Amino acid sequence: MTLCLCHSGLEFDACCGRILSGAQAATPEALMRARVSAFIGGDMEFLERTLAPESKADFDRHAIEASMKGVEGLGFEVRGQEGGGEADQEGRLEYVARFKANGQPLAHHERAFFRRENGNWLYVDGEVNPKAPPRHVEKVGRNDPCSCGSGKKYKKCCGA
């Protein structure tokens, strides 16, 4: 048995393999996983065919072929999704796909947008490295240890 290239842990034929050979992707996630598998496996036809029509003009086969040389998949992690259900015509998926390219680990983090046409999910476009809303003020605890590292409570230490 061959494990799927998208690192779902499933057998390739039961996961992306089905979709690459023509079965319908039930969700944007399934499509995106299959696109990642196609990228790793070098299936340019699939990458092109699952693009929305307006995005095909930007499809640069040679650039993708060059960038996928020696690429090995390391994992696919969903960070968030909206829509993309059975009744939906649109969907968003934020994911991180991890690869190893020329021995270097790299992560592709994208918030991707999908549209359904004739029942099939298509990839429209995506924002690479989407910015998380600024959030940096986090932790304030009543009984936190003092910042001097004494192990005492702040109010009994440098706050006294």
Place this chain on the structure above:
Amino acid sequence: MERRFACTVCGKCCYGWLPLSISDALSHAHRFPLAVLWGTVRQGAKAFDLTEELGIRLDKKTALRITPIAYLPPSFQCPALGEDMRCTIHEEKPVRCRTMPFSADREMSDQADLLIPRSGWLCNTKSDAPVVYRDGKILDATDFIRERHVLQDQAVTIQSYAAFLLKGAPSLKAELGRQAKRPAGGQIVLKILPLLRKVADFDLADFAARQAPVLRDSLNRLPEAPEFNEYRRNYVDGLEELDRLQISAKGTI
């Protein structure tokens, strides 16, 4: 006045947050999930002047102590603590650990209370333990002085980072001002990368390769309970930031 103290290797101080020097944070990035702790110290506190020297002034009444930390929940033991409660990285352990139970973040004359074991700690302070502190002086201050020097040497980096953030993030300044007024004090945990970027020769790729697996592992080890939500959020934020920076693939898939 004399204080006696001997470590009994109970391991009880090896839990939760551990302040690290910048250099220790970098060399232990494969071991500890890292963050930066900003703590306020009010005017009138014994540590105020020193905090300003090693950190930065927030306003007339508040100094800020800013330090990298091993960012672990208080109930989590140090990943380098062995089963026999001995440190498994004794030779390379952080300067903060070496100085315990003293703290170079406080004046040498202000260490007496640090020699009273915290609740649950098994430090020996009885008459058979050696005198370690007399009349405001640490008798063997080697580790204390080393830690103080490290803190002094990194102060310029800390100050440049702090000034940069305070200027660029007015909400941070306001929040610190609010924290400073609370009787129980207040501390804020921030991501570590903006600080590390101020370090000369900082190797981002090397750091990310060592820190990301630790953050991922720390995230996986957090129990589901809500008390760990802040840790979860901070680990995820840290990971996302490293991911963003690791990306070198162009365009979309």
